Amino acid sequence: MGSKIYLDFIIKNAEELLTLSTSLNEESGWGIIHHGAVGISKGRIFWVGKTEEISETFALSPDGREIDGTGKVVMPGLVDSHTHLIFAGSRENEFEQRIQGLSYQEIAGRGGGILSTVVATRQASFDELLALGRRRLDRMLSKGVTTVEAKSG
Numbered sequence: 001m002g003s004k005i006y007l008d009f010i011i012k013n014a015e016e017l018l019t020l021s022t023s024l025n026e027e028s029g030w031g032i033i034h035h036g037a038v039g040i041s042k043g044r045i046f047w048v049g050k051t052e053e054i055s056e057t058f059a060l061s062p063d064g065r066e067i068d069g070t071g072k073v074v075m076p077g078l079v080d081s082h083t084h085l086i087f088a089g090s091r092e093n094e095f096e097q098r099i100q101g102l103s104y105q106e107i108a109g110r111g112g113g114i115l116s117t118v119v120a121t122r123q124a125s126f127d128e129l130l131a132l133g134r135r136r137l138d139r140m141l142s143k144g145v146t147t148v149e150a151k152s153g
């Protein structure tokens with residue numbers, strides 16, 4: 001057997017590893033690998049397959065990290081391609097008002113609407129806006145969103 005390729009990061013024993021690489025007409029289960037493994041080298045996915053196959057060709061580098069994925073699902077991160085990340089204020093109370101039948105004009109007349117967050121954003125300091133943005137990113141990451149394209153305005 002030849003020399004092994006060293007990986008920086010390995011996840012083994014994933015209950016399900018979702019590659020999402022199959023088309024709808026294939027019978028292989030939507031790209032789901034049961035008892036799957038992922039090998040990462042230099043920050044990039046280098047190999048995916050069954051756990052029992054990874055040790056045939058690959059080994060963990062001396063300073064590498066291995067995670068046991070037993071009972072877990074490993075999947076690609078979600079992408080939010082359009083989010084407004086940096087703003088102050090909240091309009092969540094307007095949702096209930098809309099359900100109750102109020103029009104946008106009525107909500108704005110009561111101090112709500114887009115202008116309420118525009119005013120709050122203009123009054124917030126840079127540090128406050130930065131902290132709000134970071135908290136939102138942390139919350140998104142905790143829900144599986146790994147890539148965000150943030151919009152202004």
